[in-house]
Amino acid sequence: MRTLGEPKRCEILRLVWVEELPATEIADHFPSVTRSAISQHLAVLRSVGLVNERREGTRRLYTANHAELARLRSFLDSFWTSSLDRLRDLAEADQRNQERA
Amino acid sequence: MRTLGEPKRCEILRLVWVEELPATEIADHFPSVTRSAISQHLAVLRSVGLVNERREGTRRLYTANHAELARLRSFLDSFWTSSLDRLRDLAEADQRNQERA
């Protein structure tokens, strides 16, 4: 989550989401920063497994790891499901209190 | 997203997800840090609208803003839907190329 808190990394992931792209082409989408900066962002994304790397000659092709982002999505979903569990627990505790009274 | 990149803020949001809690009680869940630090985290969460504040005497009661987190969830979902759009666009472009050939 912290990884995608950085807007550029989020955008990079979006770029390689459906299409495999070489590092240079990714960097070209960010005229405001150096290719080096993008390379470092790619290293971070790779370190947390959000992208996969494939080498082809001197080029390195990147793809998004959909499964990893799916994990993040299900983590957010857990907020809602845990809320249901919690409400059920609260309701049960409340019922026990009423029975005791 | 960057806001929840901080683990403590994520945990705070979880605490106030189903239950309205006063600031002190939230801080008590984090023995490792000062109440001041938690107060500052609450300010950040409030500034991005992830929590709502209600005053009751000297106490301030916090609740999670479910709608705001739902926006984040749908943002992640947009990754998958946009991927479908993108694939459709690519397919159409490819088809035009074949027709031209």
Place this chain on the structure above:
DNA sequence: CTCTAACGTAAGAGTCTGCTAACGTAGGGG
């Protein structure tokens, strides 16, 4: 009115982060 509990806030220290600039490396092309 004084005291205390429950807060937020300001200032400063230490740490992390994202960036650039410079350099190193590996794989072709000629």
Place this chain on the structure above:
DNA sequence: CCCCTACGTTAGCAGACTCTTACGTTAGAG
């Protein structure tokens, strides 16, 4: 073999972030 392209990596810096300490404020109790 030389050179160029496509990269990653390192060093260093400026700004952002998180934490603590100290202080200010407000509401209620006595």
